[in-house]
Amino acid sequence: MAATRLTATVAGCAAAAAALAALTACAPPGANVDNTVDAAQAQAQVPALNDVAGESAVPVVAPVGSQxxxxxxxxxxxxxxxxxDQxxxxxxxxxxxxAKPPKSNCVDKCAQVWPPAITDGNPDLSGVDPSVVGTVTRADGARQITLAGWPVYRYIGDPKPxxxxGQxxxxxxxxxxxxxxxxxxxLPTPxxxxxEPPAASAAPTGDGGTGGY
Incomplete structure (x- = not known):
């Protein structure tokens, strides 16, 4: 009597990506006043597969910010x-x-509009006193650059260097x-x-506690 052996192999992979405009009265001469943002800061969510047999994959969210x-x-x-920046x-x-102590309160939707200036180490300095440059660790583990203790950011509403x-x-x-x-x-007035954050943003509802970011 012949026995039938069935071997089933199931493989799955999931990936999700989330793609990351304010007129000022004092715009520099020749500045583009169109607030449309052509490219949004991206926030990627990728699967991290565990080597331990039988253990489920754990999604890891990449830190939000501008390198x-x-x-x-x-x-x-x-x-x-x-x-x-560079x-x-x-x-x-x-x-x-x-600034004392350094802490960023710009998270969620706020951080998509104002990407934190993050660093993997010491940034190159030109005309900036090294004594005022530091870092602070954000909730997502990223190291954000500080100046005199204040976390610093870019603004997605700025159309060009x-x-x-954002003033x-x-x-x-x-x-x-x-x-x-x-x-x-x-100071532009009013x-x-x-x-607004990019339309495809997967940010949680609300402004991250910033009161209008």
């Missing part, structure tokens, strides 16, 4: 002294954060100066409203 390898002091028309995008600080449409957004976001202080040279 920042350099901090550069620059001078922008109408605004004056600012700090940019691509020339202006960096900002958030009044609802704290050198733009500073005074919500009355709580400001261009950061090389010493970590707020650059208040030009305070602009932040752009």
């Amino acid at each position: 920042t390898t350099a901090l550069k002091a620059a001078s922008i028309p109408k605004m004056g002294k600012v700090v940019t 691509d020339g995008f202006v960096l900002y600080r958030f009044d609802k954060d704290t 050198g733009a500073w449409k 005074n957004v919500g009355g709580v976001w400001f261009v950061v100066a090389p010493d970590g202080k707020k650059n208040l040279t030009c 305070a602009p409203t932040a752009v």
Whole structure:
């Protein structure tokens, strides 16, 4: 009598991706005033497969932020002294954060509109005093750059390097100066409203506790 042997092999793989615009009254000459964001900061969710037999795969969410390898002091028309990243995008600080101790309170939808300036190590510095540069560990484990203790961010509403449409957004976001202080040279009034997160965003409902980010 012949016996029938059935061998079943089932393999599964799941992947999810989430793709990550505020007019200012003091826009620099020639600045693009179109708030449409062509490319959003991406937040990827990938499966991490465990080597232990019989153990379920555990999804790992990549930290949200803008990889920042350099901090550069620059001078922008109408605004004056600012700090940019390696691509020339202006960096900002958030009044609802704290500097002593350093802490970021921009999470969820807020962090999609204001990607944290994250680093894998020491960024290259140009015109920025090393003594004011530090990092703070975010809830997702990413290391965010700080200036004088203040976490710094990019703004997805800035259409190009050198733009500073994030100035005074919500009355709580400001261009950061090389010493970590707020650059208040030009304050658009009334305070602009932040752009919305990308439509395809999978962020939780709400603004991450920022009160309008």
